[in-house]
Amino acid sequence: MATVTINGKDVEIGSNERLNCIQAASKAGVEIPAYCWHPALSVVASCRMCLVEVGDKKPDGTVAMQPKLVPGCQTPVKDGTVIIADSQKVKDARKATLEYLLLNHPLDCPTCDQAGECYLQDYSFNYGRGYSRLNEPKNIKPDKDYIGDQITLFTDRCIMCTRCVRFTREVSGSAELQVVSRGSHEEIDIFPGHPVNNPLAGNVVDLCPVGALCSKDFLYQQRVWWLKSTNSVCQGCSTGCSVTVDQNEDKVYRLKPRVNELAQGHFMCDEGRFGWKYTHSEERLTVPQIRSNGHSTSQAWEDVLASVRSSLQKAAAGRQRLAAVLSPWMTVEEAWLLSTCIRSLSPQAVLAVGPVRVSGVDEHFPKDLRGNVIEPVKFTIRAEKCPNRTGVQAVVAHFMDELMPFEELLRLASSGQFSAVYLTGGDPQGWISEMQAEAFSDVETVIVQDFLPSPVLQHATHILPSGTFVEREGVVVNHRGLAQLIRRAVRGPDGSRPDSRILWELSGRSGLFQSEALRAEIAAAVPALAGLADPALKTTGVLLETAQQATV
């Protein structure tokens, strides 16, 4: 253990923790402001915002301070390090640095997207001088909307922290961004004809501590103070990046990565970042239906659910078997509810995991311009494009001795083995083809629970319009067995219901859907998912070692 003193307060640092002054201070609850430093990028110590006084405590108790200010980001702490971050000298230096940063800044906060979550605003408010002594014209630099398909650069707002430049060099590896010109005429720019369109490009917007790099998708859509953030998990691939869903009045505006070393680290890919648009698709299913011969006979939830229940009971009593397809887009809770419901009706019912979409191969970063991956790998976009294969498989494995491939289920369905099938969708890019859907044409009862139309709807006897991930709550388990919570951020369109609510009612459980109680039930019943009872699930998530082994 090492003891570091910050502003006179002692804080303990683990012996194998390698922290700089900023990190050590944050452990003591002291904020040292910084722009250029970012925990996932290399240290350049150029913004000079984190200047602090640093010294060493000698064994005899005296403290020897270094005569000049040092950048906190560049200075590692060790046992006996003394950091002073609130002296007049430090305050003056911060004031001076902020004055410099604002000299050529346009101060256009009223029209700037970053306003409200801008470090230039926050630090100026906390540490700045409040007025400018500049009496000269400001440098005017041209905006660069050509910088990327998803990114635009307000050059004059830039404070030259070079986080974005370092990101494209160190994390994406594509190195599109660079600094051009010198001195106060410096600008961030691209090499002509090589815009920032790499698969991780959107991260530079999050990295930008000011409003210089903005997302074209989010530009002028919302003031950030109207947005409400909900912790969730990206559904784009089996990496399962921790994200926040930012919404206002039931409309999602953006997804941002949430730092989680257990999941993905600090970043997320553009595929996930902009991959939530289907949530507000015009094509969303919003009408529950009972259909016969292509015509719907009822459109009330109560009728439809009652009909689903009675059809399933009837089928269970018959000679043929019951089957359910559990989509890898379901949460563990939903998979559990559906499995228990079907199995309670018919203990021989077939449970199968729905189609797992795989696209290409895992894409690792940093990747140089020739496509070679540079070690160490800092980010991976996985080929498996669904969030919860691991979790759903763990549930299905609890009920089935052998996992049935989806193709096998289709074969059995088309050979007339099933009297009723319960199908769950959830893949926004479509999960079943016209030809595959044909397998269900002769099945007596086909219940489809999905939020987007698919070819199988033409054979459906019951349609249950369900919710997307921003409308649901539950656990998804990523490729390495990390169970994380997705939370409900918005209400779905009128007529649709979250899957969990549909299944809760179908199971005949009383009251409202209770995810926490359900997780305790699952954790007790399925050893592979015992970790779901862990309270850490609500923060970083829980690594399910057994689930990982079970799915190998």
Next chain:
Amino acid sequence: MATFEPALFARINKPDSASLKTYQADGGYSRLKEFLSMAPGDVTNIVKDSGLRGRGGAGFPTGLKWTFLPKDHPGPIYLAINADESEPGTFNNRYLMELDPHQLIEGIILACHAIRSQKAYLYLRYEYGTSYRVLDAAIRECRAAGILGNNILGTGVSCDIVLHRGAGAYICGEETGLIESLEGKRAWPRIKPPVPAIEGLFRKPTIVNNVETLCCVTQILYRGTEWFKSIGVPPDPNNPRDPGSYGPKLYCVSGHVNRPCCVELPLGVTARELIEEHAGGVWKGRRAKAVVPGGISMGFLSASELDTKLDFAGPGKVGCLGLGTAAVVVVDDQTSMVDVLYNCCRFMSHESCGQCTPCREGTAWMTKILERIRTGQGRTEDLDLLMEVAGSMGIIPGTTICGLSDGAAWPVKNAISKFRPEFEEYVRSRRATVTSAQQLMAVH
């Protein structure tokens, strides 16, 4: 004082002084074999004992710098020669490279031997075309004669020189900026630690030395440490941290003098002596108002400080930053200090690499303030603002990575504190004489 015999400049007036033939005829390379058969540590000790301090500007003891290299490093270790002579008013390296390149090459070979390096990168200022051609020819001659390359003169020591032309920025002369530039990157000085001796060029231990320093190394080995220590100023007995200023120094005198020159003199000569005796006095019969002691980043000596000794400690005693490159620039009494300072600031804001906030914005802001003062819109409180800005940037307060910022701040601090009445008078009279229409024209 006994008459001083130039050593570094001993050969520059001889005909064909740049050729290998004449250099060898004058005794050059004659003892190279002997020196290369010495242990590297012994060569380092000779340089250390001589008290040689780096001639590039900071005056760091050269031998001491060489000992910072990690012991028993498997290599490679590199020597980088700083020939990016970019401090305004400085042109001594150019003389050495154009007129006596072999003295430099011999110094490079000896330094490489001392630091166990087999490769030296000579980072040459791009504008020095003649130097490039002369050095290139000299290096080829040496390679042909077996003085450079593998197994030099059969001693088993190998050394080669890569001649690299710079990219035309002031900051490329900063030790770590130079290394970045050599690596093909933007010349942004690196954060220290690690110092280049631990991790420098291509992430290997690297020593960066100035051209004149390496020429001194040649002279020290041939003439001995006693000779070197007999020249210059011994350490101040009252200051235990002063290593003294030994040896000859090339002083460049330019500006408003009758005969601008580069002259070799013992360290410790006064500014007045340089101007009166070597540069033919101030031009047009005028008097000196201010003198830059060692490149504009070192600040200014006022007319009353001309008897300051220009050794490593001297300029610091009168508020200047240091000796710098010993480039003396004379400003006559008909010149406005506001214009002089404006020119300094404009240069520094143009050359700031733009990495650290205080330097990037501060240099540009000071230039803008002076620009405004020159258009007649100055206020006396601007002078205090200039002093405050200058005081908040640089390595000395700890707000930047490299020393460019100190060099940008020092002329401002010196000029305003030493010539404040002139600045105030300028602000007042300009305000009165420049019409508002002219002001508008100047601003837009």
